[in-house]
Structure formats: C-alpha cells, structure tokens
Amino acid sequence: MAITSRDPLSVTFAALADPTRRAILSRLLRGASTVGELALPFLHAMSLPAVTKHLKVLERAGLITKSKEAQWRSCQLNVPALDLVNDWLEAHRTSFESQFDRLEAYLARDKKGATPKFPKPPKSTKTKTSERKRHARKT
C-alpha cells in the first residue's frame, strides 16, 4: 500500500491529505511519542493497525522518523520534510504579480489583433492522437 512510487512532493502532499495523519503530526508538535500514545485519540474510530499504517505513510513521506526502544517505537516529527511543500507553496503564492495583473494580462491577450471575441483560438490540436501511452490495460 501507501502511495508507491510517485515524486517526493506528491508523496508528501498525499500524506498530508488525511485528517488523521495531520492530527498525528499536530500531536507530534508537542514532542515525540509512542505508537500507542499516538493511537489513543483515534481508537474510538479505528483500530491500532490502521494507525500503524497511517504512521507508515507519514514515515515514507519523511514527515516522521521512528526509533525502537524496548518494545516501544518512538515517533518523532521531521519538520524539514515540510520545506519541500513550503517551497512549492511560496512559489505559487508569491511568484506572480496579483490577481488583478493576471486578469489584465488575460483581458489584454486579444487586444493585440487576433480573434474578435476570444483570445488565441488555440493553435490547432494537431498533436492529437499522435503517440499516446495508452494506459496499459493488461487484459
């Protein structure tokens, strides 16, 4: 299970796309904790193995690290893993002028002399069915 082989950013985003997992991370903010402790708030809603799996997803995304001590596994937050997400986010929240600028740029597109009602009627979709990968149905 667990996200298999996608790019790291996708793996991280996917790991964060679950309220249980986010709650676990939030809890870990207040210090490392064992699996049992972490699971406690969720045992009314799901079993221990389910929590184990969530932890594994977080671990594969690099968001936590586990260490073994006697029969307990201590889980610890790995905050730097969030940098990847932060970088992407910052790029998309700041690297552009403003909503208005973009709207203007958009409205200005047809002003420079092409189609009357709509901008750039896309330069033909001739790349159409050229050589697509075809989704391997193995039937």
Next chain:
Amino acid sequence: MAITSRDPLSVTFAALADPTRRAILSRLLRGASTVGELALPFLHAMSLPAVTKHLKVLERAGLITKSKEAQWRSCQLNVPALDLVNDWLEAHRTSFESQFDRLEAYLARDKKGATPKFPKPPKSTKTKTSERKRHARKT
C-alpha cells in the same frame, strides 16, 4: 471520481498531490488559459478527458475557477485557496520551539520519577474494542 466529501484541507492537499495538477497550476501562474491550451503539454501522455477531470479536481478544491466564453472554458488560478494550506503549514513549521527543544522535552519525560527505562508506559489500552465506529460500509 474526484475526492468526494472530505474536509476542505484534505481536499486541497489531495488536489495538490498530483504532478499533472501541480503543473497545470504552475502554468496558470502565467495567466488564465483555456482547457485546450492547458491540456496541450499533456496530450502526449494522456487524453483530453483526463485533463478535464484533473481540472475538475482542482475546481472542487477551489484552486481554480472556470468561466464559459463561447465554446471555450477559461481557467483561472484562485490563489487564496492556498491560504488554507499555508496556514496549516506555517503552524507546523513555526509553532514549536526547535528540534532540539523537543528532543530534550522527550528525554526529560522519565526524569520526573516513573518507569526506569521508558517514559509513561501508556496508561493502559483499556479503551480497546469498546465501541468503534466500524467503517460505515454502506453495502
């Protein structure tokens, strides 16, 4: 398809957990665009309907908005939708002392007089199979 009925933050994270969708958002950074234009860079790898579906995921996450103009749909980035993600991220990147502080807190736990080798042997798992929700399989 498309993420159904989870909480908004999960929906947004899930929408971002796909490289195609992130690429679409990045492209939209440079201005609004029609579905056809947006699809162009991906047509070597997937069909138009597939792109349409990705756009729907982004739309349901509030990350883009679509408007109809003649037979073209213009897609526009909705940056404020990223605030939700940003807030969560900031909370988890800053609202805690530092890796070292947390490690110390962790190591200090058993110092204050309980079990010899390991901290807080969790106060019994007696909430075990009490009354779990049982995974609402709607049959």
Next chain:
DNA sequence: TGGTTAATTAACCAACATGGCAATTACCAG
C-alpha cells in the same frame, strides 16, 4: 520458560482515483 504488552504483518475487502474510448453537449460559422 511462559505470559503479557507493543506493534507490525498478512490477507482481505469496499470505496475511490485515474485512466481509456465513445458519445454527447454547446456553441459558432456557413
């Protein structure tokens, strides 16, 4: 050695996500 506790693994299942192709809708141009 045997029992208990912590956590994981295994096998299974339902629901969902993502892709494909074909058909359809929606709009414009003659």
Next chain:
DNA sequence: CTGGTAATTGCCATGTTGGTTAATTAACCA
C-alpha cells in the same frame, strides 16, 4: 440545418487507499 471545434459526460478497467480481523514478532517480566 449541417458541419466543425471545444469540452464534458458516461461507462468501464485497474490500481491505490483506508479500514477490518487474525496471526505474528519482539521485548520485557516473573
């Protein structure tokens, strides 16, 4: 009205996710 172009919708196949229970591993305790 017909044809063409843009995009969506419907249905289907497949893989992944998130949960279950039962069994297992690992470590401590007596």
